[in-house]
Amino acid sequence: MKCESVQKQILLAQSGELSWLGRRGLLAHLRDCASCRQYAAALNGITVQVHRSEPDVAVSSVVLDRIRSAARKENSRSELIHIRPSREPFSAIFQPAIIYSAAAIMLLVGSWLTFRPVLNQPQVVEQKATPAIGEDWDTASIDTQIETLDDWLDVASTVDDIPTVSNGTDNEDVNMIARELLELEGQQI
Amino acid sequence: METPEKAWLVEYRRGSVDAMGKLVEHFRRPLFGFILRMTESREDAEEIFQEVWFRVIRSLDSYREKRFISWLFRIAHNLIIDRARKARPMSDPHPAEPGQQDEIEARIPSPDISPALQVEGRDLGQRISTAVSRLPQEQKEVFHMRMEGGLPFKEIAKIQGISINTALARMQYALTKLRDELKADYQAMAGGQP
Numbered sequence: 001m002k003c004e005s006v007q008k009q010i011l012l013a014q015s016g017e018l019s020w021l022g023r024r025g026l027l028a029h030l031r032d033c034a035s036c037r038q039y040a041a042a043l044n045g046i047t048v049q050v051h052r053s054e055p056d057v058a059v060s061s062v063v064l065d066r067i068r069s070a071a072r073k074e075n076s077r078s079e080l081i082h083i084r085p086s087r088e089p090f091s092a093i094f095q096p097a098i099i100y101s102a103a104a105i106m107l108l109v110g111s112w113l114t115f116r117p118v119l120n121q122p123q124v125v126e127q128k129a130t131p132a133i134g135e136d137w138d139t140a141s142i143d144t145q146i147e148t149l150d151d152w153l154d155v156a157s158t159v160d161d162i163p164t165v166s167n168g169t170d171n172e173d174v175n176m177i178a179r180e181l182l183e184l185e186g187q188q189i
Numbered sequence: 190m191e192t193p194e195k196a197w198l199v200e201y202r203r204g205s206v207d208a209m210g211k212l213v214e215h216f217r218r219p220l221f222g223f224i225l226r227m228t229e230s231r232e233d234a235e236e237i238f239q240e241v242w243f244r245v246i247r248s249l250d251s252y253r254e255k256r257f258i259s260w261l262f263r264i265a266h267n268l269i270i271d272r273a274r275k276a277r278p279m280s281d282p283h284p285a286e287p288g289q290q291d292e293i294e295a296r297i298p299s300p301d302i303s304p305a306l307q308v309e310g311r312d313l314g315q316r317i318s319t320a321v322s323r324l325p326q327e328q329k330e331v332f333h334m335r336m337e338g339g340l341p342f343k344e345i346a347k348i349q350g351i352s353i354n355t356a357l358a359r360m361q362y363a364l365t366k367l368r369d370e371l372k373a374d375y376q377a378m379a380g381g382q383p
Contacts, residue, residue, distance in 0.1 A: 008357045015341045038379035039364075045378025046317060046367065050336045053314020057221045063235050064213065067242045071201070071209035074246045 003036050010040045014047070152185040194257045202249070212257075213242060220261050223337040226322070227269050227330060237268045259344045262334055266348050273326075313374050320370040321363070328363040331356055 009026045012018040018026065030037050194215060200208035220241065225234040241264045245252075254260040321332055327349065334340045334348070346356040368375045 004361075007361055008354075011357055011360055012342065015335065015339075017341050017343060042368070042375055042379040043364065046364070047336060049314040049317050049378075050321075053312065053318055054218075054222055055225050057218050057225065059217060059221055059238060060235060063239045064210075066239055067213055067246075068206060068210055070243050071246050072206045074249075075201070075204055075206060 003033060003039075006030075006033070006036050007039050010036065010043060014043060149185070152181060192257075198249070198252075198257070209246070216258060216261055219258065219338045220265060223262065223333050224265055224269070226318075226333050226337065227265075227326075228272070233272065237265060237272065240268055241265050256344065258338060259340060259348065262338050262340060262344075263348045266330065269330075313371075313378075316371055316374060317367065320367050323370075324363050324366055328359045328366075331359040332363045335360060 006026065006029050009018055009022060013023055013026055030040065194212055197208040197212045197215070201212070221234065221238050224237050224241075225231065228234045228237060241261060244264050245261065252260060254263070321329055324332065330349065331345055334345045335342070340348075342353050342356045342360070346353040349356065351359075
């Protein structure tokens with residue numbers, strides 16, 4: 001280890017900023033290096049001498065009185081600030097108002113976004129109503145057609161039974177009519 | 190461990206002016222000693238000392254430093270620099286030759302007139318003080334912050350706005366200068382023959 005960096009470590013050790021490991025390394029170096037030992041001893045000697053030769057550090061009473069007076073004034077001012085409610089900071093007064101306003105705006109926007117489809121619904125209904133499907137879809141005629149078809153089917157079933165029940169020419173006529181009806185039914189369907 | 194200054198700060202915030210008095214007294218020796226060694230006259234030193242405490246009182250709510258003494262030294266450091274800058278045009282009728290001294294160095298008091306050095310006697314402490322007073326301002330400041338205030342290098346570096354390595358280098362340089370100026374005395378302190 002170089003003596004220059006060791007001298008920095010000596011300074012750090014004196015100020016209590018050297019780690020335990022650093023101190024171990026420093027002590028190991030000091031055992032072997034007379035120059036660094038002298039540096040450390042001189043540093044301690046200078047520190048002692050500087051403290052011994054301390055200048056007169058008495059401060060005039062006028063200065064001390066001024067400091068005390070300033071402290072008293074500042075303290076009383078601080079008390080006044082705490083007493084007066086009007087001295088409350090701007091944020092303390094307006095913060096709740098700002099929060100409530102923001103909440104109200106968010107509520108309004110949310111409501112508008114939620115109910116907007118409902119408000120537009122008439123347009124959708126109109127779209128459904130406008131096509132001619134509803135008007136053209138004549139349910140009455142469907143019923144009539146179904147009834148007609150049922151009748152025809154009834155007749156048809158009768159016609160199917162004809163061979164078993166028919167005897168003579170009248171029956172042949174009936175069969176013919178029935179066949180015609182069946183043909184007609186097929187066309188209709 | 191709870192330091193006494195924290196308790197006094199709490200007391201002062203609760204309205205006790207006496208607590209502020211205790212704080213001022215507690216830090217008087219390191220703070221005023223430092224300011225005294227960094228300024229030209231006792232009047233200047235007292236003004237700066239007073240201003241430091243005015244600022245502390247005004248901005249106590251914004252106090253966030255780990256150590257109270259570091260905050261005091263930081264304020265003092267700023268005030269000393271401000272004063273040196275302001276006073277320069279007035280006290281510069283005979284400017285130094287180019288390259289001889291920088292702006293702040295020009296404010297370094299002469300050892301003969303410094304109040305810190307007006308005390309009689311030629312003891313080793315005085316010789317050290319004389320030698321230190323001749324150091325460049327930033328080295329002198331590191332030396333006194335460390336010696337008078339007992340500040341760690343980490344905090345000295347923060348106050349001066351430099352790296353801890355630079356702070357250590359400034360201290361090393363100051364000690365080297367002292368060694369050169371106090372040859373025999375240095376040898377005696379280092380354990381050699383005086």
